Amino acid sequence: MSETQNEPRNADEPQQSDLDYKINLLFGGVVVRKDLVKAVKGNAIVPSYVLEYLLGQYAASDDEATIQAGIDTVRQILAEHYVHRSESELVKSKIKERGRHRIIDKVTVTLNEKADVYEAEFANLGIKGVIVDSPIIKAHPKLLVGGVWCICDIEYFHTDDQRVVPWILGSIKPIQLSRFDVDQYLESRRGFTTDEWIDLLMQSIGFNPEMFSRRGKFFQLVRLIPFVERNYNLVELGPKGTGKSHIFSEFSPHGMLISGGEVTVPKLFVNNANGRIGLVGYWDVVAFDEFAGKKKRTDRALVDIMKNYMANKSFSRGIETLGAEASMVFVGNTSHTVPYMLKNSDLFDELPEAYHDPAYLDRLHHYIPGWEVDIIRGEMFSNGYGFVVDYIAEVLKSMRSxxxxxxxxxxxxxxxxxxxxxxxxxxxxxxxxxxxxxxxxxxxxxxxxxxxxxxxxxxxxxxxxxxxxxxxxxxxxxxxxxxxxxxxxxxxxxxxxxxxxxHRGRKEDTEPAEAPTETDPLVGAPTSTGETSTDQSAAPVPAPELFQGHREYHEGQRGVSYAELLVPHLRGASQIRIVDPYVRLFHQARNLMELVEGIARGKDPADEVTLKLVTVEFQDDPVKRQKQYEYLLQIQKSAGVLGIVLDVEFAEPQAIHDRSITTDTGWKILLGRGLDIFQRMSDSPFDLATKYQKYRDVKAFGITYIREAIVERSDAGADSPPGA
Incomplete structure (x- = not known):
């Protein structure tokens, strides 16, 4: 990803990236700017896909005038037709006086067996018993289960017969896309690289892709799999505030989010009293929110039926066996850290006892580690272009087969x-x-x-x-x-x-785990957490032999710091040379300063170390180049106080081939990514990651330690003034 933002096309229009331009070029008419949802929502409590359906009708453009006109139209539609619960009587009066009025509301239909008719209930308007014709139910069977957001024309006709409901359904249109061209979708996809396509999908979900690592983006994409894959069983457990349930409640009209405490056999599978099929028969995805909780009461019969369904894609209705293709998603909060769960139980520890069962767990296809997903912050939301959600929802639904x-x-x-x-x-x-x-x-x-x-x-x-x-x-x-x-x-x-x-072993193992060691976050000196000898005459413990060879670190891994990664191999050196072309931006300069601090902590205060940095200056941006000089000059001054003489040499980009650190003690460390190994983090002073590297997520990188012949030390240049 480039380090610079694209310039706006003109002063009057908002800035648009190259990706946004390509999105509008190849998917014009089915994409929308994602920040518009907040602009039109106001106090209308409707899912995002309802708002984006309307925006897709009137504001699916990159022309600012068209967008503003579309926003005004959508606002007007919501103001005139969306039913607020507090204004339901006013809307009913409007229908009565006008005789007919269009509304946006959530509609649920039930079968009245005694009268042999279908009857609709409108959630916000607060009316029920409205007759619905059978052809409408055949066309939209989801009206029978869970309710669907619709645009409806409601008429009013009063009679003296008290048994007749005066409300009449004139027309009803569920808010979801009716059709799309799959061949056009596939053809347009070929115009994007993989990275661009992932970023488009992230923006479609509503997130700014620049705020996520590649691994973080994949976690968000896995949440979409239940919409595109039949009978997919997914679990995500993690801290609060990571957006676990957002996609299943807001992203698609084909998903249903229910509270874990509201699950019953009749609601989920079948009501044996009347034979009516439950949620799994009508929805592509059934997600259980707030699923965790050890003390939650559970229906053992439900657990058994669920296990059978998750394994065999079927359930019983009396003597009849029925199949369904709904994917099952289980999301819940954890209350302990990962090492605590691993030390004391397992990563399913938070589940209700009835679900903490190997037979049930073995039916889960994937476990999203929610502790790796960032807590959602305001700056993580996108203002770029993404698919109108009901469009991408229909695309995913079409590929389930x-x-x-x-x-x-x-x-x-x-x-x-x-x-x-x-x-x-x-x-x-x-x-x-x-x-x-x-x-x-x-x-x-x-x-x-x-x-x-x-x-x-x-x-x-x-x-x-x-x-x-x-x-x-x-x-x-x-x-x-x-x-x-x-x-x-x-x-x-x-x-x-x-x-x-x-790797402690299984629950049945009785031998205690080896006592772990703690590490100073900055220095990296291991200290035992167990009892220590007070015998001052005990023989000194020899320093551990430094590692030689290659190591790989995975994206998103934590517990990595310069204190363990680099400082031990730099101790005792009086001359250190760092070659890294990317010490330009603030966070890269901060990385260098943190390494300087680690070197200072690892040396005798009376010793002096010469640190030579070979890097590349900003080529085309004089403002950023000046900032780079200021960062390095500040580090140079701070390092001098610590007894470290920093000298900076600017080289041509083509002259730097390998990022490395070499010392006069014979060590050469090959740095795959240079010093820039940490992912973007929040700037909050209350986030431990801002102070301690070991709490930061890393990018994927490799590092190689090579022991070379010790070169003769030289103090040449130590007395000359370093320059940045």
């Missing part, structure tokens, strides 16, 4: 250890992401591998926790082989971050 689960097999082979149920989970996640990212089914080997690894990791997270609960389940080796026969193992991020707790 397709299966892309075998598209990796021409490049890779799953581990033979992986069981059928594990394989199904991986396949369904892989198929869903393929349909979302590469809807024509074509992707490169590298793109396929990225999706496959993500799918394996999500299923591995499920299986590894089941192994802690059920000792009878066999161990599984998660990974895959490429066509050359090379083995690629897959680990979860928490496995890499907390190996001591992750």
């Amino acid at each position: 397709q299966d892309y689960s075998d598209r990796y097999q021409q490049h890779f082979t799953l581990s033979p250890d992986i069981s059928t149920r594990d394989r199904d989970g991986i396949h369904k996640t892989f198929s869903g992401l393929m349909k979302i990212l590469y809807p024509d089914g074509h992707a490169s080997s590298e793109e396929i591998e990225e999706i496959l690894r993500f799918a394996i990791e999500g299923r591995k997270r499920v299986k590894d926790q089941i192994l802690r609960i059920d000792a009878t389940m066999p161990e599984v080796k998660f990974g895959y082989l490429d066509k050359e026969g090379s083995w690629h193992s897959v680990a979860t991020l928490e496995e890499d971050e907390y190996p001591t707790y992750y």
Whole structure:
């Protein structure tokens, strides 16, 4: 992603990125600027897809005049036709006086068996018993389950018969797209790179893609899989405020979000008293909000039926077995940190006891680690262009019948250890992401591998926790082989971050885990958390041998800091040379200052270290170049107080080939990404990540430590004034 913003096309129009221009060019008429939803919503309590449906009718353009006119029209429609609960009597009066009036309301229909008629209830208007003709129910069966937002014409005709409801349904139109051109969608998709397409989807969800790492974007995309994949079982547990339920309540007219405490067998599957089918028979996605809670009361019969449905895609109605294709999503909050859960129980610890069952958990296809998803902040919302949500919702719905689960097999082979149920989970996640990212089914080997690894990791997270609960389940080796026969193992991020707790063993193990060590956040000196000897005559513990070789770190991993990564290899050096072309922006300069601080803490205060930085200055932006000079000059002054002489050399971009650190003690450290290894974080002073690196998410990077012959130390240049 570029470091500079595109200039606005003219002074009167808002700034539009190259991506936004391409989006409007290739998907004109089905995209909308996402910040417009807030502009028109006001105090109308309606889902985003209702507002975007209207915006898609009147403001789907990149012309500012058309957009403003569309906003005014939508505001007028909402003002005249949306029914506020507090104004329901006023609206009823308006219908009576006019004889006919158009409204926007949520409509639920039930069958009155005694009168053999369908009757509608309007949630905000507060009227019920309105007769609905059978052809309308046949065309829109979801009216019978959960309710649908509609644009309706309501008429009023009073009679002396008290049994006759005076309200008459003149017309009804559910708010969702009626049709779209799938071939045009596939053709337009080919005009985007993978990165651009992911950013378009992020903006369609409503988020600014620049605020998310690639891994963070994938978590958001996995939340879409239940809409594009039949019978997909997804769980997400994590802290509050990460937007877990947003997509399932606001994104699509084909999804239904219900509270976990409101779930019953008749509501979800079938009412045996009247044979009426529940939610799974009508909705593409049924999501359970607030699903976590150990003490929640649960219906054991519901759990058993749910397990059967999740495994076999069917449920019983009397002697009849019925099939359905609704995906099941379970979202809930966690109250403990990941290491606490791993040390004391497992990552499903927050679930109600009846669901903390290996047979149920084994039916989950993917586990989104909610603790890795950023808490939603105001600046994370997008003001760029994205699909009108009912358009992308229909696209995803149309692809539910397709299966892309075998598209990796021409490049890779799953581990033979992986069981059928594990394989199904991986396949369904892989198929869903393929349909979302590469809807024509074509992707490169590298793109396929990225999706496959993500799918394996999500299923591995499920299986590894089941192994802690059920000792009878066999161990599984998660990974895959490429066509050359090379083995690629897959680990979860928490496995890499907390190996001591992750590999403690299963619940039945009785041996206590080895006492962990704590690390000073800045210095990195290990200190035991257990008891220590007070014998002053004890022999000194020899310093651990420094690591040589290569290490890889995964995107989103935490617990990484310069204190452990670099400082131990720099101790004792009097001359250090850093080659990194990207020490330009504020956060990159801050990284350098944090390394300076770590070097200072690792040396004797009486020693002096010469630190040579070879970097590249901003080429085309004099304002940013001046800022870069100011950052480096401030660091130079601060470093001098700490006994570190900073000298900066600006090189030509083509002259720098490898990012590295070399010392006069014989160490050469190859830095894949240079010092810029940390992801974007909030600027809040109350966020520990702003102070301690180990609480920050990292980008994916590699680092190689090489021990070379020790060069002769030289003080040349130490007395000359450094210059930035």
